[in-house]
Amino acid sequence: MTDDTPIPDKPVPDSENPIAEIVEDDTRETKRGRYGWLSLVVAGLFALFFAYDVWEAVDNLISLPRFYEASGLDPAGLPWWLLWIGVGVPVVVFVAAFIIGRHRNVGEKAVIFFVGLAVSSGLGFGVIALESLIRPTVSLLGA
Secondary structure, X not given: OOOOOOOOOOOOOHHHOHHHHXXXXXXXXXXXXXXXXXXXXXXXXXXXXXHHHHXXXXXXXXXXXXXXXXXXXXXXXXXXXXXXXXHHHHHHHHHHHHHHOOOOOHHHHHHHHHHHHHHHHXXXXXXXXXXXXXXHHHHHHHO
């Protein structure tokens, strides 16, 4: 014989709830102007996405001179200043998001990093678009 009576769900007291403890610890650190470990995990995950933006910019920095040579353009006319801006923008935006999120809770920090990532990606596309506008000028000067 089996007993088919349902077992009532017992709520976990707040003192035994590990998620609540983690969020409370992060909130305490936020009030002190520091990042708790949960906020550091969120910042680290977004840092990977920002690092990918930097990686793309470095790839442009390396492969664009080859593209100019293959297209018959003079690599001396390459807009190096624009390529270096493309490398620096994701780093600057991540640092700004990190500083802006200092006194915020973990959800607000995630939103700030997400908006910063959108800004960084948008500026990265802008760098690519601006280079494609500058390219005809380089071809005219090189001819």
